[in-house]
Amino acid sequence: MDKEISSATLRRLPRYLFYLRGLQQKGEDRISASRIADDLDVQHTQVRKDLACTGAEGVPKVGHLVTDLIRSIEDFLNWNCSSEAFLVGVGHLGTALLGFKAFEETGLRIIAAFDSDPKKVGKALHGVEVLDLQKLPSVSRKKRVRIGIITVPGEHAQGVAEKMVKCGIQAIWNFAPVQLDLPPEVIVENMEMQASLALLSFKLKQKLAGGKNQAID
Amino acid sequence: MDKEISSATLRRLPRYLFYLRGLQQKGEDRISASRIADDLDVQHTQVRKDLACTGAEGVPKVGHLVTDLIRSIEDFLNWNCSSEAFLVGVGHLGTALLGFKAFEETGLRIIAAFDSDPKKVGKALHGVEVLDLQKLPSVSRKKRVRIGIITVPGEHAQGVAEKMVKCGIQAIWNFAPVQLDLPPEVIVENMEMQASLALLSFKLKQKLAGGKNQAID
Numbered sequence: 001m002d003k004e005i006s007s008a009t010l011r012r013l014p015r016y017l018f019y020l021r022g023l024q025q026k027g028e029d030r031i032s033a034s035r036i037a038d039d040l041d042v043q044h045t046q047v048r049k050d051l052a053c054t055g056a057e058g059v060p061k062v063g064h065l066v067t068d069l070i071r072s073i074e075d076f077l078n079w080n081c082s083s084e085a086f087l088v089g090v091g092h093l094g095t096a097l098l099g100f101k102a103f104e105e106t107g108l109r110i111i112a113a114f115d116s117d118p119k120k121v122g123k124a125l126h127g128v129e130v131l132d133l134q135k136l137p138s139v140s141r142k143k144r145v146r147i148g149i150i151t152v153p154g155e156h157a158q159g160v161a162e163k164m165v166k167c168g169i170q171a172i173w174n175f176a177p178v179q180l181d182l183p184p185e186v187i188v189e190n191m192e193m194q195a196s197l198a199l200l201s202f203k204l205k206q207k208l209a210g211g212k213n214q215a216i217d
Numbered sequence: 218m219d220k221e222i223s224s225a226t227l228r229r230l231p232r233y234l235f236y237l238r239g240l241q242q243k244g245e246d247r248i249s250a251s252r253i254a255d256d257l258d259v260q261h262t263q264v265r266k267d268l269a270c271t272g273a274e275g276v277p278k279v280g281h282l283v284t285d286l287i288r289s290i291e292d293f294l295n296w297n298c299s300s301e302a303f304l305v306g307v308g309h310l311g312t313a314l315l316g317f318k319a320f321e322e323t324g325l326r327i328i329a330a331f332d333s334d335p336k337k338v339g340k341a342l343h344g345v346e347v348l349d350l351q352k353l354p355s356v357s358r359k360k361r362v363r364i365g366i367i368t369v370p371g372e373h374a375q376g377v378a379e380k381m382v383k384c385g386i387q388a389i390w391n392f393a394p395v396q397l398d399l400p401p402e403v404i405v406e407n408m409e410m411q412a413s414l415a416l417l418s419f420k421l422k423q424k425l426a427g428g429k430n431q432a433i434d
Binding site: 005006007008010011012013014015018019076077078079083091092093095096099100101102103105106107108146147154170171173177179185187189190191192193194195196197198199200201202203204205207208 | 222224225227228229231236293294296300308310312319320322325363364390394396402411412413414416418419420421422424425
């Protein structure tokens with residue numbers, strides 16, 4: 001089932017997951033792909049395809065058990081077990097991420113934050129201690145952390161990324177607006193805010209032009 | 218040429234654009250789709266398709282003029298003229314966005330920020346004045362701003378969004394981790410950080426499992 005998964009499918013799965021958790025809280029136990037499609041404004045066939053990728057099997061005319069579907073998506077994304085991460089760069093963006101409650105739902109747990117600014121080191125932000133960046137290697141030796149989050153200004157991102165890789169980080173979530181140059185075995189996911197803005201700009205342009213053509217999901 | 222544009226194409230266009238601007242700064246004047254594909258690690262046919270969407274026309278064996286290609290993408294995304302925006306919610310995330318230099322490259326200009334916290338009102342952050350949220354209607358009447366950026370906590374997002382719509386905002390860029398319920402004519406683009414994290418988590422899971430299966434772009 002894990003052949004080629006499109007990034008568009010992967011991007012949609014969290015949306016299904018949070019929607020399903022909402023249903024669960026309301027006490028609903030069954031759901032059809034069609035209703036998910038209608039409620040989230042995604043094409044019906046697309047929802048079916050996306051869910052099939054995770055290995056979820058619905059029953060015709062009955063639908064899916066909400067709990068089963070949640071487990072399928074969580075397993076598929078590996079969000080049912082806790083993934084520990086380091087964050088480097090405790091500016092406004094880094095601080096915002098440390099306090100971002102929604103990460104808990106993804107299993108991501110930022111266990112330490114690093115900065116090179118002595119004024120920030122030693123503080124605890126949202127329960128996470130800020131350590132001197134120079135301690136990254138020694139802390140890394142003790143913990144087996146695989147995910148590194150970069151929230152430093154663009155000009156420092158490459159250096160921080162290289163430090164992370166040396167310390168055994170295998171996947172980097174990069175919020176700095178630069179392209180990182182790293183060995184191919186390192187997974188890099190760029191948080192491209194401009195990509196989201198591109199969708200907004202295009203749709204607004206279409207709307208102002210009075211066009212009916214729309215971006216599809 | 219503006220038929221159905223996939224969101225994946227729209228998401229890739231900024232990456233091409235920033236890459237092309239980099240080439241321009243280095244003084245390069247011609248580029249082939251193949252080289253873009255190789256440098257950005259996107260499939261060749263995909264780059265050709267994406268560029269064709271913008272109406273850019275390359276010459277076989279010669280390629281594209283870098284300046285033409287930049288103009289095509291900017292026109293397509295409407296990033297060559299300045300788009301003014303309001304931001305509501307001057308916490309850490311909002312402050313980070315106000316200082317985000319990379320927005321300048323997209324034409325987005327945040328002309329005023331709003332917050333309901335009296336301690337924040339009256340300050341200027343990165344050159345943008347923070348106004349009392351109650352002033353949103355009166356300021357809106359004076360300026361014709363179409364884009365609203367929401368960086369308030371989840372529980373306040375719906376209320377702020379409704380206020381924005383009443384004030385004539387036509388497109389909302391939502392950074393709060395909630396689904397907004399708004400009239401269908403309002404464009405809403407959610408900055409889904411979890412979508413980006415889903416790609417990272419899935420690729421890391423594949424890697425740790427030693428699988429060769431990869432998410433495709």
